[in-house]
Amino acid sequence: MRTVGNDLVRHQLHENRKWYLGLGILLIVFALVLFGSLAFATLSVVFLFGVLMMVGGIAHIIAAFKIFEGGYRWLLVIFGILYCVAGYYAFKTPVQTAVVLTHLLGILLVIAGIIRILSSAIFRVYQGWGWTLFSGILTLATGILILVTPDAPFWVLGMFLAIDILFQGINYLSLASYIKYQLPKSSADV
Template sequence: MAISLDAAAEVFREAMRHSVKRYALWYLAEGSLLIVAGILAIVYPVFSSTAVIVLLGWLLVISGLLQTLSLISARHVPHFWLQLISIGLAMLIGFLFLRDPAQGLTTISLLLIVFFMMEGISKVVFALTIRPFPNWGWVLASGVVGIALSLILWANLPVTSVWLLGVLLGMNLISIGSAIAYLAWQVRVS
């Protein structure tokens, strides 16, 4: 017997609600830590370029680990692999930053452009997948912010400075953390 698209969508939404509600505290903690990491990324670009690059590397590795922890409980959701690729890319870029902090600023800018774009696209796809879910617009907005930040960085590529990289990364982490924390809070309260 075939199931209608609307019935399948409702089953999916209910499974998402149950999963987010069950792990709401983890999602709330992840969102809060990502917001703190974003604030640190915005504050620390004042220091030397090497310190900023090392800090960005650690922020990407730590945020990748946090996102991996939250994704473990969501293995069965659609677009799991897209989210996993995005997280893997964040951690790879973080490890590359840590391996050679003296590498060229253009290389770092290009890596962040790819990361912001992939992160943004994966969030937009995920948001459109859960669209009838309450407050799905926050996840969509987070994805749009990631795409916009990649385009801003691309437009400023020849003259990109270290502080711009830190500010854009901080804005991206804050938007992701806010979306995750708000979604978890709303599901926990309801």
């Protein structure tokens, strides 16, 4: 019975391979467009942040009255209002929001880099600890670069978005290639 389920999954993957291929190509093209206009991509990230904050705020307020009771309810209402205010300011002042988000990202990368470097000292007795050290140094350097570059708020968030979309596109192309060349259509082909 398990083979029938596997055959069904294989058949569906082969049937949808062209969709994966098309989506991969579309995402790669979209990523290249974003790389060409990093300021636009950064504003897209800021507006997406604003939308997510507003949705989160509304969800908190709804949850406060539909799910929770007592004093905790009002804490959720306060969080919901703060989320909505943050979302509003992301739309009202996108450049300042980009500056704040970029600096927060830089600070978090510096902290993560320091933690990885310290962790590599702990893992020094294990093989491969050097990769943790290398990762920590790169993360720390990236954070510092973001914090000291004056125009970073106008391209960093967009670059991260473009890189993410590029890798998603590559992932879909890889999946389509795997389906075509590596995955048999049924268990009888194995």
